[in-house]
Amino acid sequence: MIRTDGLHHRYGDVVAVDDVSITIPDGECVVLAGANGSGKTTLVRHFNGLLEPNEGIVEVNGRPVSDDLVAARAAVGMVFQDPRDQLVAATIGADVAFGPENLGLSRAEIDRRVEDALAAVNLQGREDERVGELSGGERERVAIAGALAMEPDHLVLDEPFTGLDAPARESVLDRLRTLTDSGTGVVIVTHDLRDVLGLADRVVAMADGRVVVDDAPAGALASLPEHDVRVPEGAANAERPSANHQAPQRRC
Ligand SMILES: Nc1ncnc2c1ncn2[C@@H]1O[C@H](COP(=O)(O)OP(=O)(O)O)[C@@H](O)[C@H]1O
Ligand SMILES: [Mg+2]
Numbered sequence: 001m002i003r004t005d006g007l008h009h010r011y012g013d014v015v016a017v018d019d020v021s022i023t024i025p026d027g028e029c030v031v032l033a034g035a036n037g038s039g040k041t042t043l044v045r046h047f048n049g050l051l052e053p054n055e056g057i058v059e060v061n062g063r064p065v066s067d068d069l070v071a072a073r074a075a076v077g078m079v080f081q082d083p084r085d086q087l088v089a090a091t092i093g094a095d096v097a098f099g100p101e102n103l104g105l106s107r108a109e110i111d112r113r114v115e116d117a118l119a120a121v122n123l124q125g126r127e128d129e130r131v132g133e134l135s136g137g138e139r140e141r142v143a144i145a146g147a148l149a150m151e152p153d154h155l156v157l158d159e160p161f162t163g164l165d166a167p168a169r170e171s172v173l174d175r176l177r178t179l180t181d182s183g184t185g186v187v188i189v190t191h192d193l194r195d196v197l198g199l200a201d202r203v204v205a206m207a208d209g210r211v212v213v214d215d216a217p218a219g220a221l222a223s224l225p226e227h228d229v230r231v232p233e234g235a236a237n238a239e240r241p242s243a244n245h246q247a248p249q250r251r252c
Helices: 040-044 069-075 091-101 108-119 136-148 166-181 217-223
Strands: 001-011 012-022 029-034 055-060 076-079 153-160 184-187 203-208 211-213
Touching: 001 040, 012 040, 012 055, 012 211, 029 040, 040 153, 040 184, 055 069, 069 076, 076 136, 076 203, 091 108, 091 136, 108 136, 136 166, 166 184, 184 211, 203 217, 211 217
Parallel strands: 029 184, 029 203, 076 153, 153 184
Antiparallel strands: 001 012, 001 055, 203 211
């Protein structure tokens, strides 16, 4: 479980996160929406101690993140907005192994984790391929696998669809759906709700550093446009999806 209480974060005079109290239970799929600059990235970077609050509390599994950064990072995996910021090694296998290697696990355990994480993003057997030669969608999936290899309770993805074409986006979405079936909590940060609403148990929207909507998707839809969050065409009428909008079978 991730919990913040009265969280404030400032960059100089800019108040990026303004009194946010939010609890994300294990296994929940949360879409965190809001316009550019609304504070989404700043908020989620507190969840594993990449940023420290100016005021307030951030806890993971009941413990302040600052008390045990290693535990927080093991429990909350983060996939950055640009996978190039995240991929550290030349090959897929080496990249995904990097995190587990730093946990000091046995070679057999590292290999098992790499294998499982690659299977989860449909890149099994491709350990030796060079990261530099992959497409954007494949790189995103390697970044997700790297986070998964830490076997986190929650996976936080910051704008995972940026720069991806429709098939790559669909592939990442498919992987997220499968992943949540295994009980991993997922937080998807996005300014664009196309396709992700069907995955969410809950939609949280931010504006000017504050949480302005926190509701089930159907309830959230009605209030999102007034907070400048792009709502997909046809989604506002959830009972009557348009003909080409297939309602997802499962929620994550
Ligand atoms: N490293 C930084 N230094 C100064 N200001 C920042 C920094 N990162 C973000 N900000 C500012 O904080 C606010 C929230 O930004 P951010 O958390 O990136 O929002 P979002 O992810 O919703 O686009 C914005 O006003 C942004 O300009
Ligand atoms: Mg951001």
